[in-house]
Amino acid sequence: MSADSKAPPTQAHSAASSPRMGLRERKKERTRRTIRTEAMRLFSEQGYAETTVEQIAEAADISPSTFFRYFPSKEQVATADDLDPLMIRAVEAQPPELSPLRAFVRATVEVFDALEPDDLEFEYQRMRLIYSVPELASVIARETERNVRMVAQLVAERVGRSADELEVRAFAGALIGAMSTTFDPTTGYGLDMDKIMRVADFLEAGMAL
Template structure:
């Protein structure tokens, strides 16, 4: 999970049910989605470094100034994770008797199982882009730390502990690090649900080798 803090609370690229939006919000969401879709198409077609903001704007039929109202940079188009708010809601909806680890695993499975094929493909392409494009290499460390903070807060809310406690942050770091191993950047295969379940069992066993 990773996100653009300016991403709207509504989904873009998920099939998960969301609160009803007004006409203006739906129009903004369509524009945002079009920008991201056209950007990804250009990234794959001609390369990330070779694609300019002006080209993305033209392909999305918007002005460059409109592009910047939705994304502060070309980099943000690639790294913005619209699944974050959906994942947060899914984790919060898990039964209280589930362990934090199982709550996260079940939420992840539910969210990715709910994606439409085109949306799942978009997420796979986005993840592959982040992990294989040299210009985006520095993003990974920043996104990892941001994800750790987000997961730590969710764990704190679920357990009644503080998000900055060592054990809470260690749990969040272990979870994010372990889940990242399920992604194969060379093949472009993203979060494999069977691998996620296997990783969860491994973590729960105390990581015995």
């Protein structure tokens, strides 16, 4: 499955919100989404380097000080991954008889299938930005390491081992590295489930060439 919606996102990752949030939490979540949506619009229209925190705050109808209560920097607006809690919950909910690899693949399918079109397009837009802006190049390495740690922890809990074990970290690194090859920056990072399934089969077969 791939998605190439051209419509600009109207909000960012509403799927990450809890339906039981109170009024104050919902207002904070709306403000956070507005900041990210307006920031992405400005990044697209005038460039990442040319966009200032003051411009983002003005577009979101907030003060710069309010901006910094939500994001410590302009970089964090682009790099914050709202899918993490959704992925963690989805992996933890997978049947115990599934292998860690299949649990992650199924969780990925469930999370992306559940996203609203605007949220999905926002995520693709965010990834395009990270991989195309030189100022954000260092983010890729940090995000990769962060994802390896997250996957290692989830795998360790699933199989009853330590997240620091070499084999657990090797599995996490292999999974993150292999899955990253399914995203093509030249095509807008559409989610291609055929590629994801092929990679999962390849890993499960021991990566025999």
